[in-house]
Amino acid sequence: xxxxxxxxxxxxxxxxxxxxxxxxxxxxxxxxxxxxxxxxxxxxxxxxxxxxxxxxxxxxxxxxxxxxxxxxxxxxxxxxxxxxxxxxxxxxxxxxxxxxxxxxxxxxxxxxxxxxxxxxxxxxxxxxxxxxxxxxxx
Amino acid sequence: xxxxxxxxxxxxxxxxxxxxxxxxxxxxxxxxxxxxxxxxxxxxxxxxxxxxxxxxxxxxxxxxxxxxxxxxxxxxxxxxxxxxxxxxxxxxxxxxxxxxxxxxxxxxxxxx
Numbered sequence: 001x002x003x004x005x006x007x008x009x010x011x012x013x014x015x016x017x018x019x020x021x022x023x024x025x026x027x028x029x030x031x032x033x034x035x036x037x038x039x040x041x042x043x044x045x046x047x048x049x050x051x052x053x054x055x056x057x058x059x060x061x062x063x064x065x066x067x068x069x070x071x072x073x074x075x076x077x078x079x080x081x082x083x084x085x086x087x088x089x090x091x092x093x094x095x096x097x098x099x100x101x102x103x104x105x106x107x108x109x110x111x112x113x114x115x116x117x118x119x120x121x122x123x124x125x126x127x128x129x130x131x132x133x134x135x136x137x138x
Numbered sequence: 139x140x141x142x143x144x145x146x147x148x149x150x151x152x153x154x155x156x157x158x159x160x161x162x163x164x165x166x167x168x169x170x171x172x173x174x175x176x177x178x179x180x181x182x183x184x185x186x187x188x189x190x191x192x193x194x195x196x197x198x199x200x201x202x203x204x205x206x207x208x209x210x211x212x213x214x215x216x217x218x219x220x221x222x223x224x225x226x227x228x229x230x231x232x233x234x235x236x237x238x239x240x241x242x243x244x245x246x247x248x249x250x
Contacts, residue, residue, distance in 0.1 A: 022174035078182030
């Protein structure tokens, strides 16, 4: 490799490093999806543990806390990107999974809501993991 | 009559086409950060490139003068914040620069 090639490679490495840092500190770094995914799993599992009204109250509280956190977190990130918000389409999927689960299992067996929660959260957890830890080209 | 033998030889190596405004390491890092986002916080860039405010401002002024970046100062609540973004010309220049760097890396060394 010639000295020029070496210098050029060093510059390309510096670019990759800067871009990886920017991605980690951006509002689209996957954290938002991971937090919501975990919140949904916990929130729906509550319906297997507590009576409906108690579970609903805790779930609403969790959702409010995560919503406030999302707003603050997004504003605090030093790198802002325009990104496709997968939540828009995920909302339809979540509703379909929830309705299908309740219709298919009207007796509501133990673990039904935990299962629905895991199924419902799986896509956003995967998106979050891919964005947070996956390799994305410069 | 012009003597064609004295004419500047054609500079075919990609290094001759590198944009000197961008090639400076600090500016290259700044543009690499900006290329990833719509807007990047001044303080974040300062921390990343490890430069003082005035030194960084000089680099930013050079990039702004070249039309590669845009600097926006806003108040978020009561807190002043400076956001930097890349202009379309900056994005184009950066993309071209990266392509040239890749070309240099891929170029086989001259045979002895």
